[in-house]
Structure formats: C-alpha cells, structure tokens
Amino acid sequence: MKTKKIEFENREGFKLSARLDEPDSGSIVQSVLFAHCFTCGKNLRAAGNISRALTDRKIAVFRFDFTGLGESEGDFADSTFSSDVSDLVSAAEKMKELTEPPGILMGHSLGGTAVLQAAKEIPSSRAVVTIGSPCSPDHVTHHFDDKIDEIESRGSATVKLAGRPFKVKKKFIDDLKEQQMDKTISGLGKALMIFHSPVDDTVSISNAAHIYKLAKHPKSFISLDDADHLLSSERDSNYVGEVTAAWAGRYFCNGK
Numbered sequence: 001m002k003t004k005k006i007e008f009e010n011r012e013g014f015k016l017s018a019r020l021d022e023p024d025s026g027s028i029v030q031s032v033l034f035a036h037c038f039t040c041g042k043n044l045r046a047a048g049n050i051s052r053a054l055t056d057r058k059i060a061v062f063r064f065d066f067t068g069l070g071e072s073e074g075d076f077a078d079s080t081f082s083s084d085v086s087d088l089v090s091a092a093e094k095m096k097e098l099t100e101p102p103g104i105l106m107g108h109s110l111g112g113t114a115v116l117q118a119a120k121e122i123p124s125s126r127a128v129v130t131i132g133s134p135c136s137p138d139h140v141t142h143h144f145d146d147k148i149d150e151i152e153s154r155g156s157a158t159v160k161l162a163g164r165p166f167k168v169k170k171k172f173i174d175d176l177k178e179q180q181m182d183k184t185i186s187g188l189g190k191a192l193m194i195f196h197s198p199v200d201d202t203v204s205i206s207n208a209a210h211i212y213k214l215a216k217h218p219k220s221f222i223s224l225d226d227a228d229h230l231l232s233s234e235r236d237s238n239y240v241g242e243v244t245a246a247w248a249g250r251y252f253c254n255g256k
Contacts, residue, residue, distance in 0.1 A: 001055035008094040010067060010074075010087050017071035018042065018064030018091065020098055021051045026058055030252055032244075033092055033102035033122070034063040035084075035111030037132075037230070038140050039161045041070035046231035046240075047108065053241025059248070060099050064091050077156065077167035080175035081114065081137040088118040092125075104129065104248050109203060109229065113137050116211075117184055127191040127251050129244055132229050134203050135185070135210040138176040144168065185214040191251045192219040195240055202229035220247065 006018040019042060022028060032054055036042055042063040051061040066084050068076030092102050101124035107115035112133025119125050134140070141148060144159035147168070151157045156169040192215050196208035212221050222243055227236040 001052055006062075006064075006094070006098065008064075008090060010090040012067070012074065012083070014067055014073040016064050016067065016073070016087060016090070018062060018094070021055050021061040021063070022099070023055045023058045023060070028060045028100055029058040030103045030248065031060040031062065031095060031100040032104040032106050033088065033095060033115070034061055035088060035105075035107035035114050036063065036066070037109035037111055039069065039076075039164070039166060040108070041065050043070065044108075044230070046237040049231075049234055049237035050106075050241040050244075053238050054245055057245035059104075059245055062091060062095050062099070062102065077169055080172050081110075081117075081179060082175050084114045085118045085121070088114060089121045092122045103127065103252060104244070106244065107131065107133060108231075109133055110137060110140055113181065116181070116188065117179070119188060119190055120184070125190060127193070127248050128188065129193045129195070130211065131195045131231070131240060132197065132200050132203050132224075133207065133211070135207040136181045137179050139203065139207065141173065141176065148173070182214055185211055186216065188215055193244065193247055194219070194221045195224055196221070197224035197227040197229070199226055200229045218251075
C-alpha cells in the first residue's frame, strides 16, 4: 500500500498526526476512518495489518493519533472521550480534502466506542465496525480503579496504562459519566459489524452482546475465536480487515 503522512488541526487548534493508506494501484472504491485503542496509536501493528488488508481491496484507510498521543500535539491529561469524538469529526473533515469522505467508521477497543458516538456527526458514514469495544466508555476506569478516589478528591492522579504513566484528571471521569451510549447505539441508524473475542480478558464479550442487543438491523457479529484484545497475531488482524472489506461491499453500491 502507499502511505502519506498527514497533519491536520482539531477543533482546539492542535496538530494531529495521521497517515493515509491507499491501494498501490487502481481507483479507491471506499474509505475508512480508523480509531485506535485507548492510549495506543495509529502505528499499532494490528492497525497496520487491518489497513493493509483493506487497501488490498481498494479501500483507503485514514488513521491518526488522538490528542496527546503518539505524534499528535496536546496533552493527554486534558483530553476526554468527548474530545476524542471531536477529533474523529475533524479527521473526517480532513478526509474530504484528501480522498473519499469516510463511508466506514472503524474503531479498536475504546476507539470503537468513540466511532459509535461520532457516527451521527459524520453524515458520509454508512457503516460502523467495532473491534473488542466496550459498550460504555466508562469501562476504561477499571484500568485505574485504585486511583478513582484520588482523582475525585485531588482533581487528578498519575496512573499506569499499558506500562506507561499517564495523568488522568477529574474532567475525564466526569465526561465518561455524561455519555449516553445505550441511546447512541439504539439510534445508530447505520450498518454495524461487531468483532469480539470470547477470550478477551480486557473487554469482556458481554460488551459485544450488549451492543448487539441494542443496535437495530442491519447488524452482524463475528467471533474472533482465540484472539487477544490487541490482536497480536497477524492472522487475527488480517482476518478483521478481510472480513470487513467483504462485509462492507454489501452496503456500498458499486463500491460507493
């Protein structure tokens, strides 16, 4: 696949780092806006494998680092779930300048929860794909349950996420509490594909069941069998990309 490095501004004026992956040859039939997992980044190996599988099917992929992560500007401590959703909307607007506007929104873990929330603000999107995603964003607080009281009382605390220290502020927790994901999911109004592993020990498969139960048709579920949460096996991430490409074709006449 061909890759272009991109920078774009979010609504707060921060420059976010992105990459646009396109097919080596031939015309683009559709485009995907991809959201990475919590505290991960656009360059996670699984994201690259998924992107390569999609570009092999003439689908362009735009992936970026959320505010304060990877190569993007800003401070993670000042970000919230709502600001991640806003970053997705800004990314979709940038895609209009570069390639096809996103017809498919795809997110891994909390990124999947974010694309569910962002879908109503991205009118070009007609299909949404979640991978190992929690049904509610406040699920991420289980990573730092022992710090919640400190965050509430002092306004912030340093927590360890994926072995790295991050500062989490009370406004992050408060923002999570304000989300109404059940209403969002039931009113999605777009084709939905849910990927989840039954042995995911980071986000239980019960989250996938909850999303599936609330969503209206057309909706589909694919079990990732023995995959881990981060899709560490290349086989698993390739599978997600290949199945997504085949499934999405049903919802786009002549690829559009």
